[in-house]
Amino acid sequence: MNQHLELAVSTVVFALRPHPDAERPTLWLPLVRRIREPFRGRWALPGGPLEDHHDLAASARETLKATTGLEPRHLEQLYAFGDVDRSPQTDHRVVSIVYWALVRPDEDADAHHGQNVRWFPADETLARHEDGTAPLAFDHGVILRYAVQRLRAKITYSPIAHAFLPEEFPLTRLREVYEAILGRDLDPSNFRRQVLAQGSVESTGRRMTGTHHRPPVLYRSAPNRSRYTLTIEENP
Amino acid sequence: MNQHLELAVSTVVFALRPHPDAERPTLWLPLVRRIREPFRGRWALPGGPLEDHHDLAASARETLKATTGLEPRHLEQLYAFGDVDRSPQTDHRVVSIVYWALVRPDEDADAHHGQNVRWFPADETLARHEDGTAPLAFDHGVILRYAVQRLRAKITYSPIAHAFLPEEFPLTRLREVYEAILGRDLDPSNFRRQVLAQGSVESTGRRMTGTHHRPPVLYRSAPNRSRYTLTIEENP
Incomplete structure (x- = not known):
């Protein structure tokens, strides 16, 4: 293999918080502002390279804790994204194993905000990604869209919605x-x-x-x- | 990173064929006999390292075609397995992204058998893995058990059973x-x-x-x- 292959673990974290314009609860997620190229300045899912001594889920938990302060019980693997061209660096291929976490209100109370970490409403984030106003880094818009769709499907055949409740x-x-x-x-x-x-x-x-x-x-x-x-x- | 990290793509291929002792259809899958260490001589899921120019699903399709002659339409990602110790080589870590394929009867007609490729009933394979008579290589017994359980769950909330039919x-x-x-x-x-x-x-x-x-x-x-x-x- 001539390309450098990197394995990353990222997480889509969903919590229910009040909608910015209304009282009703809505889906929010934390994003991290990239401070390096590629996509410097854009928002991305929390994540990082898989470390030697970490299982996949442990890697997701570690990043989550470091970026958001959260330790949600509900964490499960969502999907692996590995298209050849998903990173713009041609000598460098990144395969991302993506987890999703669903945050209960008592867990969400521990969330902290860093300088480059911010929470956004999921629907607004997707809209601003898709109309080009604020595109996410890499294929993270595709990943977020996939996570929202999976969540919508999964609440019809599993009790996953309970993960947002006490x-x-x-x-x-x-x-x-x-x-x-x-x-x-x-x-x-x-x-x-x-x-x-x-x-x-x-x-x-x-x-x-x-x-x-x-x-x-x-x-x-x-x-x-x-x-x-x-x-x-x-x-x- | 000091460890060598390898990314592999493997596939659990299910087809319905007559039970060996009865007429009724039962789940079968193809396995490949390992001709190298580790686990030389044991049976393993068809798979191989992710190649530079292949997307993940393309890599699964390529291995399947090469080992079994099959080109099933129904191919989807199952799960990524990446525990730190899943390969016995301590200087070498393998993360496997596992797909599953469901084979229709007309597709199954094209299956060929190689010297080191053989089809087995899934339940017998699991029983012989779990009682130690014929353990599969690596954690492939765990993967097969997971695939059978997911299939059992998924037929209750999706039309996935139709993938086995004309x-x-x-x-x-x-x-x-x-x-x-x-x-x-x-x-x-x-x-x-x-x-x-x-x-x-x-x-x-x-x-x-x-x-x-x-x-x-x-x-x-x-x-x-x-x-x-x-x-x-x-x-x-």
């Missing part, structure tokens, strides 16, 4: 997670009916404390569900 | 694919009812030709389904 939550909070990820409003009573029919949450028997006139019931993830949606018969 | 098929054939992947029998009338309710197949309006007394209706994949199972409300 252990116990009212159903309204779960609906807001779905609305933030899907980018549209859902009918509250239909949503409640469908989620309860599906069996992915169970009541804790307790209600929220606070100033509510009628405090809502708290739910939690139902344990030991090997499948989220049941489309074929189960073992008897 | 364009048009009777529902019995589709049930046999599910049975082969799940490793258990399904009730024929329940299966028919559930698949038709789900809407992932549509009738062609034609029947199989041949010697059947009552030739079964042929179905095909229903087009343009963005979701396989519907668990939340659709846009109006």
